[in-house]
Amino acid sequence: MNGEEPSLNVNLAGLKLANPMMTASGTCGYCFEYADLLDLSRLGAFVTKTITAKPRKGNEAYRIVETRGGMLNAIGLANVGLEVFLKEKLPQLRQLRASGPRIIVNIAGHDANEFAELATHVSAEDDIDAIELNVSCPNVAGGLDFGTNPDLLEPLVAKVRQSITPNINLIVKLSPNVGDICQTARAAINGGANILSMINTYTALTVDVYHRRPRLANGTGGLSGPAIRPLAVYLVNRVYQNVARQANVPIIAMGGIQYWQDAAEFILAGASALAVGTGLFINPATPTNISDQLVSWLSKLGYNHLEQAVGSLQMPTAATDTHSQ
Amino acid sequence: MGAIMSAMGSLPANVSTIPMRCLVGATVVFNEPICREHFRLRLGLPGRFSPTKPGQFVQLGCRPPGGGQNQEALLGQCIEWDTAIPPKLTQTELCEELALLRRPFSLAGRGDNATGTWIDVIHRVVGTGTQWLAHLAAGDRVDLIGPLGNQFELPDDKSLGLLVGGGVGLPPMFYLAQWMHQAGWDVVGFVGATTRDLLAVTCNSGQEPDPGGLPTHCIEEFSQFNFPAVVTTDDGSQGLMGRVTDGLEPLLRGLSVPRRRQAVVFVCGPQAMMQATAHLAQAYGVDCQVCLEQAMACGMGTCQSCVVKIHDQPGDIGETGDWRYKLACTDGPVFNAQDVAWA
Ligand SMILES: Cc1cc2nc3c(=O)[nH]c(=O)nc-3n(C[C@H](O)[C@H](O)[C@H](O)COP(=O)(O)OP(=O)(O)OC[C@H]3O[C@@H](n4cnc5c(N)ncnc54)[C@H](O)[C@@H]3O)c2cc1C
Ligand SMILES: Cc1cc2nc3c(=O)[nH]c(=O)nc-3n(C[C@H](O)[C@H](O)[C@H](O)COP(=O)(O)O)c2cc1C
Ligand code: FES
Numbered sequence: 001m002n003g004e005e006p007s008l009n010v011n012l013a014g015l016k017l018a019n020p021m022m023t024a025s026g027t028c029g030y031c032f033e034y035a036d037l038l039d040l041s042r043l044g045a046f047v048t049k050t051i052t053a054k055p056r057k058g059n060e061a062y063r064i065v066e067t068r069g070g071m072l073n074a075i076g077l078a079n080v081g082l083e084v085f086l087k088e089k090l091p092q093l094r095q096l097r098a099s100g101p102r103i104i105v106n107i108a109g110h111d112a113n114e115f116a117e118l119a120t121h122v123s124a125e126d127d128i129d130a131i132e133l134n135v136s137c138p139n140v141a142g143g144l145d146f147g148t149n150p151d152l153l154e155p156l157v158a159k160v161r162q163s164i165t166p167n168i169n170l171i172v173k174l175s176p177n178v179g180d181i182c183q184t185a186r187a188a189i190n191g192g193a194n195i196l197s198m199i200n201t202y203t204a205l206t207v208d209v210y211h212r213r214p215r216l217a218n219g220t221g222g223l224s225g226p227a228i229r230p231l232a233v234y235l236v237n238r239v240y241q242n243v244a245r246q247a248n249v250p251i252i253a254m255g256g257i258q259y260w261q262d263a264a265e266f267i268l269a270g271a272s273a274l275a276v277g278t279g280l281f282i283n284p285a286t287p288t289n290i291s292d293q294l295v296s297w298l299s300k301l302g303y304n305h306l307e308q309a310v311g312s313l314q315m316p317t318a319a320t321d322t323h324s325q
Numbered sequence: 326m327g328a329i330m331s332a333m334g335s336l337p338a339n340v341s342t343i344p345m346r347c348l349v350g351a352t353v354v355f356n357e358p359i360c361r362e363h364f365r366l367r368l369g370l371p372g373r374f375s376p377t378k379p380g381q382f383v384q385l386g387c388r389p390p391g392g393g394q395n396q397e398a399l400l401g402q403c404i405e406w407d408t409a410i411p412p413k414l415t416q417t418e419l420c421e422e423l424a425l426l427r428r429p430f431s432l433a434g435r436g437d438n439a440t441g442t443w444i445d446v447i448h449r450v451v452g453t454g455t456q457w458l459a460h461l462a463a464g465d466r467v468d469l470i471g472p473l474g475n476q477f478e479l480p481d482d483k484s485l486g487l488l489v490g491g492g493v494g495l496p497p498m499f500y501l502a503q504w505m506h507q508a509g510w511d512v513v514g515f516v517g518a519t520t521r522d523l524l525a526v527t528c529n530s531g532q533e534p535d536p537g538g539l540p541t542h543c544i545e546e547f548s549q550f551n552f553p554a555v556v557t558t559d560d561g562s563q564g565l566m567g568r569v570t571d572g573l574e575p576l577l578r579g580l581s582v583p584r585r586r587q588a589v590v591f592v593c594g595p596q597a598m599m600q601a602t603a604h605l606a607q608a609y610g611v612d613c614q615v616c617l618e619q620a621m622a623c624g625m626g627t628c629q630s631c632v633v634k635i636h637d638q639p640g641d642i643g644e645t646g647d648w649r650y651k652l653a654c655t656d657g658p659v660f661n662a663q664d665v666a667w668a
Contacts, residue, residue: 029627036346037470037625049629057650064622064630066426066453071622078629078650225425281426281623282386283348284470 006298007305008291010044010273012250013194015130015169017044017102017273020263020294020306021287024254024277025050025106025132025173026075030085031092037284041099042291044273048089050106050134051122053114055081060217065206070227070256071278072204074218077108077134082121094127102129104171112156116163123164131168133160133193136175136200147175147200150187157191171252174198174239176228181235185243196244197252197275199232225278229256233269240270240311258286260293267294267306268313345375346470346625350390353465354443356458362450363525364459365433367443368467374442375472377435379501380616380659383446383471384427384624387454390468424454427470429621429654431593433496434503447496447525473624474658477501477591477614479508484587486510487576487611488547489602491517491569491594495525497616499546501591506550513540513576514547514554517569517598521562528563538565538572569594570601577609585611592616592662603662613662619653626655633657634666 008019022045028034030048040046058078065072080089085105093103105122109115119131135156136147146152153172161170172188174181176199185196201222206215214220232255244251253271257263258279266274279286294306303309351368359365434445450459461467477497479486486505490498495516505512518524527545528534534543534556542548543556555572556564565572573590580588590606592599593616606613619631632650641649648666651657 026629027623027627033625033627037348058629058632061630061632062620063632064620064628066424068422069425071426073622073628073630075629078632278425278622281625281628284625285348 004304005295006303008044008294008298010250010306012252012272013169013248015045015102015195018042018100019044019291020267020271020273021291022104022252022273022275023047023280023287024275025134027277027280030080030089031096034280034284038280039285039288040096040101042288043101045102045104045129046093046096047104047132047275048085048093048106049079050077050108051079051082051085051118052077052108053082053110053118055079055084062215062217063221065215065221067204067206067223067227070223070225072206072216072221072223073201074216074221076218082118086121086125090125090127097127097129103127104130104132106132106134106173108134112159115156116159119160120163123168129169130171130195131160131164132171132173132197133157134173134200136173136177147173147184148178150183153184154187154191157188157193161192169194171195171197173200174235175200176231176235176255177203181239182242185239189243189247189249193249195250195252196239197254198239199228199235199253199255202228202231224256226256226258226262229262229265232256233265236266236271237269237313237315241315244270245311257290258282260290260297263290263294264297264309267309268311270311270313272307272310346473347375348468348470349374350466350468351444353461353463353467355463356461356465359447359525359527361522363523364448364450366446366448366458366461368446368469369440370442370444372441373437374435374444377432377444377472378476379432379497379504380476381472381474382429382431382497382624382658383444383469384473384621385430385446385454385458386468387424387428387457390466422453424457426622427624428454428458429473429618429624431497431500431616431618431658432472433499435500445496445499447493447499449493449525470624474654475656477504477616477659479505479510480589480612482587483589483612484510485580485584485589486512487515487573487588487590488512489515489517489569489573489590489592489594491598492519492523493525494592494594494598494616494618497593498591502547502550502552506552512547512550512552514544514552515557515569515572516544516554516564517557517572517594519559521558521560524556524558524563526556534564536561536565538567538575540576568601569598570605573602574605577605577611580609580611582610585609588612589614590662593618596668599662600667603665603667606662614659615662615665616658617653617660617665618658621654624654626652631657633660634668635660635664636666638664 059076172193204223250272253266254275354367430446540553544554631653
């Protein structure tokens, strides 16, 4: 070590970030909601709530329920819709971008045409660094199809890629609710995604044992928080080893990140950047706290750049996926 | 405050009207049982807490501050470890069931002195988080985010407050009484519970609530400001037997029409009770403000979990049909009863 602090700069296939920490879609509002509790200017990137073509009211309440170490949500993509987003929220995001963070807009459509149309509108705006496709929201009818079916996903991503300006980064957010996540990861990359983000929530169910009905109005919901972290670390490592590394496609990891140790696990498993979702509800300053602490961790390891740590996890050579007891 | 101010670095001028919320560490002053399952928790906050109003709430961490991995101790410093040995971390989350998300609690009172601010919350043990709170003792540390939410409004042309609280809806009414006393309003409290030992109030000795439902100075939380109160229990074990609306209706009926126009009903409690109270107030032409306690994850307007159905207002933009979802945590928790699209 030369006495200089390790660098947290990240280059995600051309998308340059001051540090790897981001907000996860749907857990940080549209822009300034946390401004008095989180120094937003110190984020690597800000990711918006999923935007749809038309405003969506979302599901009936109850929309959330806590489980041990996690929470289920069935928000149902409640959002202001594209028009209000562009008119009211985007100017705020521009203001935020001027202070440092890159801006990532998360979108979802009912079908490939709507996805493409949304992406066209969004990419026509200045100051948007990347579009993230939410192909994996488990809380809306039909919302899972693209995210779980590689044969549908690849043409969808290709169509979106064609309809946006080439300098805009395209992120596909992968669903964990699949048999083999490498297949959807491959499909996303083949379709033209230059960054992957993972993971969205796990479809899950909790039961009101007195009334014998689901505890969420929607029935099922998406599980997030520390409960899913080891599952997410595993999937990140799998995609990194089998797909992303060869394709040179960076991974934005999320799933239960609350502490720097969690972030460090993901980095070692193959993540180049990290997003905090549920953790923001507990402490909105989580991303900046983690940034600070990652620096100490990297110097402990003797690295002078975060990128040196990415994917440096040493798996036992004989490690197999399905371990026998 | 220094850390908070620097965190404001990203806040542009045009959103600086947001009341300043912060994450603060608090010390338990006391945590005393009030009645079965209910505790009054007084928290001492360092320095001056942002201004608060009745109706506002805080998000309490119902687990040791800093989380299971003792982040407070690790913050800003690097832990020493031999890279050959895994770091030793106390992973509380693996040994016991702890609440992950913060839990919302209405402010039940506040005071400021030379060393800082104290706030009161009254909590009822119903699950994981409140069970943890029940074990807190003087000197223990908790952290909270607040102040959150909007507030009860005291319109200039009104002067009579009818404060209706049922179950865990009572705490904001105590803070409201404190505030109305300062504002010079006349107040009558209406306190409802299913049964006597779930009444989270302090009864003045020798002052049993009137079984006929007449307002008397029986409840300390109100009588300390010289306000009378009516107590109702579903089973008649204390005060008037019946619902809290059974105590409210005779009083509303007895008010002259001009006095009704000066009155406002403020209500917080179970959904059905708030709805019944709102209908009653409307029937007598009395304004009503409801404090809607919807299940929350963030409490800060980001997760969209705490939605309540509110009729479209003049000036609302965008098509919605006759109602739209608003957020109990930032648009509320206090709403005008007539705006609520009850289920
Ligand atoms: C704005 C606001 C203000 C509030 N103010 C106050 C206040 O001043 N005082 C107060 O006491 N409360 C208040 N509340 C309510 C308070 O936030 C909740 O009581 C608290 O969050 C409960 O947390 P818990 O962890 O103890 O319960 P949880 O563990 O979250 O459990 C909640 C309930 O669900 C039940 N439950 C759990 N699992 C199941 C299952 N599988 N099937 C059936 N039932 C189940 C539990 O028994 C319990 O009754 C307020 C809420 C809001 C939104
Ligand atoms: C309340 C809530 C709302 C969410 N909304 C969205 C959304 O609109 N779009 C999306 O792509 N992901 C959404 N997610 C998923 C998160 O972005 C993230 O992928 C997931 O929660 C895992 O990360 P975490 O464990 O840190 O929360 C949501 C998660 C939560 C908890
Ligand atoms: S609790 Fe998250 S938006 Fe209200």
